[in-house]
Amino acid sequence: MRKGNRKLSEIVTDPAEAAEEAGLRYVSDIYPGYTRKRHGESFQYFDTDGKLIRDESRLLRIGRLAIPPAYHDVWICRLPNGHIQATGRDDRGRKQYRYHERWRVIRDENKYDRILTFAAALPKIRRRVQADLKLPELKREKVLAAVVQLLERTFIRVGNEEYARQNKSFGLTTMKDHHVKVTGKKLRFRFRGKGGKEHEVDFMNRRVAQIVRKLQDLPGQDLFQYFDDDGKLCDVTSQDVNDYLREITGEDFTAKDFRTWAGTVLTAMALNAEEKFATKREAKSNLKNAIAAAAKLLRNTPTICRKCYVHPAIVESYLNGDLIEGLQTTLDEAEEIPDFSGDERAVLNFLNGQARKKDGIALQK
Numbered sequence: 001m002r003k004g005n006r007k008l009s010e011i012v013t014d015p016a017e018a019a020e021e022a023g024l025r026y027v028s029d030i031y032p033g034y035t036r037k038r039h040g041e042s043f044q045y046f047d048t049d050g051k052l053i054r055d056e057s058r059l060l061r062i063g064r065l066a067i068p069p070a071y072h073d074v075w076i077c078r079l080p081n082g083h084i085q086a087t088g089r090d091d092r093g094r095k096q097y098r099y100h101e102r103w104r105v106i107r108d109e110n111k112y113d114r115i116l117t118f119a120a121a122l123p124k125i126r127r128r129v130q131a132d133l134k135l136p137e138l139k140r141e142k143v144l145a146a147v148v149q150l151l152e153r154t155f156i157r158v159g160n161e162e163y164a165r166q167n168k169s170f171g172l173t174t175m176k177d178h179h180v181k182v183t184g185k186k187l188r189f190r191f192r193g194k195g196g197k198e199h200e201v202d203f204m205n206r207r208v209a210q211i212v213r214k215l216q217d218l219p220g221q222d223l224f225q226y227f228d229d230d231g232k233l234c235d236v237t238s239q240d241v242n243d244y245l246r247e248i249t250g251e252d253f254t255a256k257d258f259r260t261w262a263g264t265v266l267t268a269m270a271l272n273a274e275e276k277f278a279t280k281r282e283a284k285s286n287l288k289n290a291i292a293a294a295a296k297l298l299r300n301t302p303t304i305c306r307k308c309y310v311h312p313a314i315v316e317s318y319l320n321g322d323l324i325e326g327l328q329t330t331l332d333e334a335e336e337i338p339d340f341s342g343d344e345r346a347v348l349n350f351l352n353g354q355a356r357k358k359d360g361i362a363l364q365k
Contacts, residue, residue: 152262
């Protein structure tokens with residue numbers, strides 16, 4: 001049975017072991033697989049010997065994968081229990097994957113186990129960030145601390161060089177000097193984000209504002225840069241941010257974990273503020289409103305927010321009628337933790353309780 005928060009190494013298993021645990025074969029598209037060729041308005045599929053596939057069972061499995069017609073260089077796993085069922089390239093040349101349903105389930109379970117471990121590490125991260133913000137000069141740790149502070153407080157994505165280059169969409173690590181205006185202790189970010197949407201985000205923090213103002217005075221257009229030990233000016237990347245989090249915690253956390261934890265807490269507390277529901281219809285309406293509110297802050301669609309940034313136990317427990325009482329109990333009983341809010345303590349304790357129940361049920365089976 002799970003006791004407290006597990007280390008990430010105890011949660012994220014080797015991919016081949018995870019596949020075996022799910023009753024799947026760990027596969028790769030470097031090995032022979034089925035191919036497809038356009039035939040009129042549809043496709044024909046060929047086996048590893050180049051023979052046309054005619055039997056209905058294999059064609060039905062391939063059809064259920066719903067591989068978009070626009071994909072090219074399509075590879076289809078010959079095994080029904082392969083953890084990857086198909087790969088292909090989209091119209092922009094990006095590799096896309098179709099996974100086995102059981103693989104998606106176990107991957108999501110690991111993802112949400114991971115977020116509990118991340119939440120438990122947040123006080124340590126926050127203490128280190130506050131200490132590093134006070135360092136002299138624009139050294140690596142100081143600039144990365146500013147980025148992490150902004151990641152957590154503004155919910156702006158970390159950024160991706162490829163998106164910035166190809167789509168002209170930006171996150172924190174790819175921002176340019178002109179994307180932010182500093183006025184006293186106020187920072188105002190104006191930028192195009194993922195999906196081409198324009199965003200305006202305000203943040204008030206005197207220390208971070210002072211750092212950003214100094215960063216704007218550095219040579220070049222990139223906003224977040226630091227001086228390495230040799231005095232060379234280096235751009236901050238998303239990998240730098242992830243490495244910084246690993247140095248602090250000893251775990252393989254990433255910038256995205258901040259968004260998942262934020263989405264979970266925001267949704268839970270929005271539901272906690274709702275009146276008790278009398279019908280399932282009311283419950284679903286309240287859930288829809290709570291997720292929409294969290295999605296607005298995260299600058300996501302409600303669908304993506306629910307799918308990617310809200311722990312499923314929050315949704316399930318609310319619809320079952322257990323969430324509100326559970327949160328109230330943990331709000332009353334949770335011990336105070338420095339650098340961790342009361343809402344966060346309540347949500348983390350509630351989710352840990354749900355995880356212990358789940359593990360207990362699994363052990364009884």
